[in-house]
Amino acid sequence: MIRVILNNILRFVFLLLVQALIVNRVNILDGLMLPFVYIFAILMLPLHTPRWLVLIIAFATGLAMDMFTSTPGMHASACLVMGFLQPHVQSVLSPREGYEFTDKPTVQSLGLTWYAMFASVLTLIHHLVLFNIEYFKFEGLAMTLLTALVSALGTLILMIVGQYLIFNPKKQG
Amino acid sequence: MRSLFQFIYRFHVGLLFLVLQALCFYLLFQQNNFHKTIFINSSNKVVSELFAKRNNLADYLRLDEINDTLAWENAQLKNRDPRSFVKLQNDLVMIDDTILGRKYLYTSAKVINNSVNKKSNYITLNKGTKHGVSEGMAVVSLDKAVGIVRHVSDHFSVVLPLVNTKFQPSVKHKKSGEIGVFYWPGNRPDEGEVHDFAKYTVLQKGDSIVTTGYSSYFPEGILIGTISEINNDPGDDFIQVTINLSTQFDRLNYVNVVQNLMLEERKALEDLVPKDE
Structure with a gap:
């Protein structure tokens, strides 16, 4: 149990630093693609985490990100919406017998199809909320939606490739 | 009173979500008042x-x-440095x-x-x-x-x-x-x-x-x-x-x-x- 908590905290710090110091500075496709990989910390929370805890962790993650980007409340709000819906998405996608206790929300544990569905829905929700709060106008709605879509794609690719790179398939076996 | 607690217990996730979301929007819209949000920038x-x-x-x-x-x-x-200018007239003196x-x-x-x-x-x-x-x-x-x-x-x-x-x-x-x-x-x-x-x-x-x-x-x-x-x-x-x-x-x-x-x-x-x- 302590190992799980420690792992999650380390992952949280690592992702926040990667996001703030590297990914935020990269300019892909003239600013059209703005990946936010730090949400991986929320997606990786164990499947049976209590819902209130997911909400509080999501809020804290968003607020920590806001400190780096000087946008109080923006990331926090988007993360909260995502954290609120995450358990719902998990239960919609659950296998007929429900999740095993050893199941983890990763490609290795539940397969690529499950993971792609799970992560793409939540990433898209997060990015849509985030970009709409950031712009907060109806004028450039099409552009905002396009940015959110393209960015979500970037985030997904980074997260899935990252999993293949970090986790050792033999150890997970 | 008891039913209030029951209500809170039953909807604690939704309520927590709403409270935190309200806090986010408070932070978002008081940005002009910049002294207060100094710790989140x-x-x-x-x-x-x-x-x-x-x-x-x-x-x-x-x-x-x-x-x-x-x-x-x-x-x-260097272009503005006085030393890169040459005195053209001797009869003018600059006084501080x-x-x-x-x-x-x-x-x-x-x-x-x-x-x-x-x-x-x-x-x-x-x-x-x-x-x-x-x-x-x-x-x-x-x-x-x-x-x-x-x-x-x-x-x-x-x-x-x-x-x-x-x-x-x-x-x-x-x-x-x-x-x-x-x-x-x-x-x-x-x-x-x-x-x-x-x-x-x-x-x-x-x-x-x-x-x-x-x-x-x-x-x-x-x-x-x-x-x-x-x-x-x-x-x-x-x-x-x-x-x-x-x-x-x-x-x-x-x-x-x-x-x-x-x-x-x-x-x-x-x-x-x-x-x-």
Whole structure:
């Protein structure tokens, strides 16, 4: 149990630093693609985490990100919406017998199809909320939606490739 | 009472969500009141130390470019040095006089964090109140406008740059002196718009757009950009132009923070006039 908590905290710090110091500075496709990989910390929370805890962790993650980007409340709000819906998405996608206790929300544990569905829905929700709060106008709605879509794609690719790179398939076996 | 607790227990997740979301929106919409949110921006100590460390590392990779800029600036300063002038007439003597008083004081600062790809971009500098920086001061780079200081801590400050949709300073067409309003549409870091030029203004492509000096922070005549496209719609009451920004926001290294030494005197005088007059 302590190992799980420690792992999650380390992952949280690592992702926040990667996001703030590297990914935020990269300019892909003239600013059209703005990946936010730090949400991986929320997606990786164990499947049976209590819902209130997911909400509080999501809020804290968003607020920590806001400190780096000087946008109080923006990331926090988007993360909260995502954290609120995450358990719902998990239960919609659950296998007929429900999740095993050893199941983890990763490609290795539940397969690529499950993971792609799970992560793409939540990433898209997060990015849509985030970009709409950031712009907060109806004028450039099409552009905002396009940015959110393209960015979500970037985030997904980074997260899935990252999993293949970090986790050792033999150890997970 | 008991049913209230039951209600709270039953919907605790939804309620928690609503409470936290309300807090987020409170933070979002009190941004103008900047003293209160000082801990959730990048001038706070932990975050700015981190940015400074990262920058130290990244700077080694950009030394070439930084050297070029510094050399260029050095040359500009050498040109102004009295020693690079030759006395042409012997009968005139310069006496240290009191005709000129210093109005603007420049402090150099290093950019330690910067973004151009969002709608609300901010720049973090490594100078703060300890170095004489305070809120509202202008920031320029190579005599071109960058933005104004928005938050300060002891050793760091956060700048609201021109490439932020929230910053709309008044600007001037240099040739005619006509006033317009600058606006950054938010998609390209090298392009801005100026609205509200009067219909009779004679504008040409390539004309300079500069700061007005009406806002008490920027010195007058600091270059913002040059006109690249003129949109004179006959049905519109004003002329709107697109400009190329002169500052390269995606490659800022060193900037100067400008302190207006006569600001307090001017403010004190202007405050004598009642607001409703």
